[in-house]
Amino acid sequence: MQRLRVRYAKRGRLRFTSHRDISRAVERAVRRAGIPVAYSAGFSPHPKISYAGAAPTGVASEAEYLEIGVTTPCEPERIRGDLDGSLPPGLDVLDVVEAGPGGLAERLEASEWEVRLPGADPELAGVAVEKFLSAGAVEVERLTKKGPRRFDAREAVLRLAVSEGTGRTAAQVPGQSCVILRMVVRHMTPAVRPDDVLAGLRLVADFAPPVPPEVTRLAQGPLDVGTGALADPFDLDRETTRGGEAGPVGEHVAG
Amino acid sequence: MPVESIFHRLEALLPKVQKPIQYVGGELNSTVKDWDDADVRWALMYPDAYEVGLPNQGVAILYEILNELPATLAERTYAVWPDLEALMRAEGVPQFTVDAHRPVRAFDVLGVSFSTELGYTNMLTALDLAGIPMLAVERGDDDPIVLAGGHAAFNPEPIADFLDAAVLGDGEQIAIAITEVIREWKAEGRPGGRDELLMRLAESGGVYVPKFYDVDYHPDGRIKRVAPNRADVPWRVHKHTVMDLDEWPYPKKPLVPLAETVHERFSVEIFRGCTRGCRFCQAGMITRPVRERSITTIGAMVDNGIKESGFNEVGLLSLSSADHSEIADVAKGLADRYEGTNTSLSLPSTRVDAFNIDLANEFSRNGRRSGLTFAPEGGSERMRKVINKMVTEEDLIRTVTTAYSQGWRQVKLYFMCGLPTETDEDVLGIADLAKKVIKAGREITGSRDIRCTVSIGGFVPKPHTPFQWAGQADHETVDRRLKALRDSLRGDKEYGRAIGYRYHDGKPSIVEGLLSRGDRRVGAVIRAVWEDGGRFDGWSEHFSYERWMAAAEKAGVDVDWYTTREREENEVLPWDHLDAGLDREWLWQDWQEAVSGGEVEDCRWTPCYDCGVCPTMGTEIQIGPTGRKLLPLTVV
Incomplete structure (x- = not known):
């Protein structure tokens, strides 16, 4: 087969x-x-x-x-x-x-996420990210099927950067600023998701976006722990099977 | 005036609701057309949750047929759950279609398909969210024509105040005819406004416009007469019957949802109508005569449907599927054709006889023989004679034991409680029957690993049936009998553990009865229930009997008078001016024979017994056999 x-x-x-x-x-x-x-x-x-x-x-x-x-x-x-x-x-x-x-x-060791926060304050976001990254651990709570569960959202986050852009959807008023968070998060148990990181930002700096965030996973793959970069999980398949051309998307490196 | 998508406003609400996927559309084979390329635009609503509404055949067929017409556009809308409703109200988002997320009020027609009366409050929610005035008389030229169809529309009187129009019977041809009337009227510059459009529809005799009829009452509350209040409006409105289903092989492009729905399969209607004559069955009465699809059309539709949809299950639908004149060849042909492809076949709605076991065996050739369902409906032979469900106890036990002996482990038996003339003994007879079934099954299989489930619900007398005059059993009686039956089943040491029991309590049936046989005065109750928060009445977690009773009291409506009261022969019934083709005298005679235990044969195989449908409607029975077989398809 x-x-x-x-x-x-x-x-x-x-x-x-x-x-x-x-x-x-x-x-x-x-x-x-x-x-x-x-x-x-x-x-x-x-x-x-x-x-x-x-x-x-x-x-x-x-x-x-x-x-x-x-x-x-x-x-x-x-x-x-x-x-x-x-x-x-x-x-x-x-x-x-x-x-x-x-x-x-097992090759999908980490994900790179983009989180768009239309209408959020970029300065507050910057402060929150700094505080989050400098914290040793940030205990957040999530409601799971088995009830509320507490875990650390900090350790899994290998990179977290703030930038500013324009929003592109729904909740966005035209011309309004949009905070963009980019993060590389290692897959762990329990899984740390972008909304757990957002919960962490709220916890450390009371940073709360006004409307629901728009989250996109940009990449998954083997992780270079030193640089926080993600490799294409198909690289290994292409090396060992015939038709070893890179796919149309090519390589995607985090950051 | 351009009509824009409201999706960007809806999108901001979706992260906050349950199962947001049901509101986004994008189903495979769905159609989005340019608004400005169409001059007649339909919003089709199934007034229940998306998961129930999407698989509905009626809406799917009309959606496809209307979108095939040039310069015509049809989109779909469903009831939104209370979580989204609250957000839409807070943010001012109107009722929308799932195809292009256009506001429902912008369409020319809002067509609502009622399979059951329990969707009435959901229609009111949709009207209100759409910004369409709830009462037809308050609507202006910018509002759509609100049109009801489906089985419940055979007595639309309880919702008459909310409707501009209703259509009885098969929708395919009349939907096209209505479209052309609207197109012409719009092309002429909308002469006479909304009122003239409704007049043009009413004059045709095929569309019922409630406001053109006045209802007078006797002092005791009975209806005195229903009469047109304008010249040129016909006294009676007739149902529509599509002849030659082979010419209407829809759905051709089945809608395949992303969200999970109640039926995950491709369904082909193998015939319409039923002449078995079960006296409780409204569907069997109002869809006459029997019109079969030919074996070759069925084969082509199944082949096309699987290719277009990717579904791995095919359902052969009808009111009594094993009655198709070539069902054995259909079953064998399809089972041969799809052998080894992991495509399963199902045949809902079958009779109790040994022939059906052969069919079921054919359909389960490569799979598991898990469960078979039969519907004897009545627990005693006497009861089954009253409802004209001609199954003897011997037949039933022989059929079920055959099933067990051929490897079927589980048999489900459907019954009704509260049937006319029913006694406690008739219902307790169900327990005896179930025990005999298990006993015989154990003997023939030599195994104790067989089960039988008894499933029972309250009977609701329906318009256009011989039981339309019957008094409905009150919920106390129904609940008492259901409890006695449960005790008899559970208390049995020898067989009790092999018999499952499922039942619905009697209260919802009373509300269904009020809505089924209600008249225009019941509209106030529906509105009061809706204003009190009534939604999704078909869902037990949302339904409130107390809310309905409180609303009825507030509106001065005596629920017993509408439900448990037996009607006299000459009483004018609220739906007498709506013609389902059935001869009223024949229905009355059949009601009398029911009480005295007389039986009626199926007119497919025995001479006509003059129910009236064919001569009144100019229709006839269309059945095979054609003598043709399904050819195996070559693998591409």
Whole structure:
């Protein structure tokens, strides 16, 4: 069985899809595209499609990953086109490679996030980020299915920078300033998400954006701990399998 | 005037609500057209949550047909949950369509499809959020025509004050006809305003415009007469019947949602109508005559639907799917065709007989034999005669034991409680039946690993059925019988643990009964309930019986008079001016025969018994067999 690894984006209004919504959409797209997906054995066979670390509902992403098992060998670039054509616009397939050795999930060591905060005060944001970074630990609380849970949001954050830009959506009044946070966050247990970092900023400096943040995952991949840079998780696959061309997105390095 | 998307305003609210994906649209096969390229624009509403409304066939078919018309645009809108409703009110965001997020008030028509009366309050929420005056008489030329369709529209009187118009029966052709009337009227420069448009629709005889009819009452509250208040408005409005379903093979491009919905499958209606003559069944009465899709059209629709949607389940829909004249060939043909493709087939709504086990076996050829469902509806043979559900106890037990012996582990049996002439013994008969089923099943399989689930709900008499005159059982009686049945099942040491029991209590049925057989005076109750916060009445967590009763009292409406009171033969019923094709005398005669235990055969196979539909409507039964078979498809 050949395994194909897929990088896809969830964009625009489709950022409101949940992980379950996406898995249904992918299953149907695979069937429509006629991709020879393998099925599990047993009474209720399931297509062999697995997902690595899905972005939360409401969060956009340029770097989501899944793996498809197929019964007959497929050309990755053809699958990229077919699958992309079968998925609704907004779920966009960016890159497909044939799987090399090793699992995909363990290569996704960290994520780079962009958080847009329309209408927030850039100066306050700068102060909050400084305070957050200089703190040894920032205990935040999140409501999980098992009730409230406290954990440190600081340690996982390898980089956090503030800049100013213009907003691009909804909540944004034209011409209004927009604070942009960029962060590289290591994948840990429990997972630290951008909203946990925002909770941390509120905690250390009472920094609270006026409207819900717009969050996008820009990249996931192996982490260079020294520089905080992320490599393309498909590099290893491309080195070891045929058709080792870089995908259309190329390399993405954090920062 | 350009109409702009409100999506940017909605988007800011979405992070704060449950399941935001249901409001964003973007479904596969959905259509967004340029506003200015269309001169007639429909907003189609299913008045329940998106997860229930999206799979609805009626809305999906009309959406596709209207969007295929030149210079015509159709978009969809659904009931928003209270969390989003509150935010929309706070931020002034209007009711919107999910396709292009256009404000509903900007459309020419708001067409609302009512499968059930319990969606009425949700329509009021939508009107209010849209900024459309709730009462039809208060609407101006800038407001859409608010039009009701669906089964509940066969008695739209309780919501008559909120509607501009209603349509009875199949929507395909009349939706196109209405579109052309509106197009012409707009092209002429909207002469005579809204009133003339409604007159043009009413004059056709195919659209009911409630405000052109006056209702007079007797001093005792009964209706004296319903009469047109303008010349050229017909005395009776007739239902629409599409003949030759093969010419209308919709949906061709099934909507595939991103959000999870109640039916995750591609559905093909294999026939419309049913002539089994079950006396409680409104759907069976108002959709006559039977019109089959041919085996070849069914095969082509399934093939196309799977390719277009990517669904892995196909449902063959109808009111009694095993009655299709070529169902065995359909089942075998599809099972052959999709063998080994992980595509499953389902056949809802089947009768109780051995033939259906063969069908079910065919459909589950490669899968698991988990559960089968049958609907005997009545617990005793006497009861089943009253409702004309002709299944003997022997038939039932033989069918169910056949199922067990062929590997099916679980059988679900549907019943109703509160049927006309029902006694406590009739309901307790359900327990005996279930025990006999388990006993026979254990004997034939030699195993104790078989189960049976009894599922039971309250009966609601419906307009245009022989039971339209019946007194509805009060909720105390229904609840007492349901409890006695539960005790009888649970208390049984030998079989009790093999029998599951699911029931709905009697109170919601009383509200459904009030809305089903209500007249225009019930509108005040609906409005009062809505003003008191009533929403999503079909959902037990939102439904409040107390709220409905308080509203009825406030409006001076006697709920018992509308529900538990038996009507006399000559009483004018609120829907008598709406023609479902059924001969009123035949319905009355059938009601009398019900009480005396007389049976009616299915007119597909026995001579016509003069229900009146075919001659009145100019229709006829359309059934096979065509003698054709499904050819296997070649793999691409």
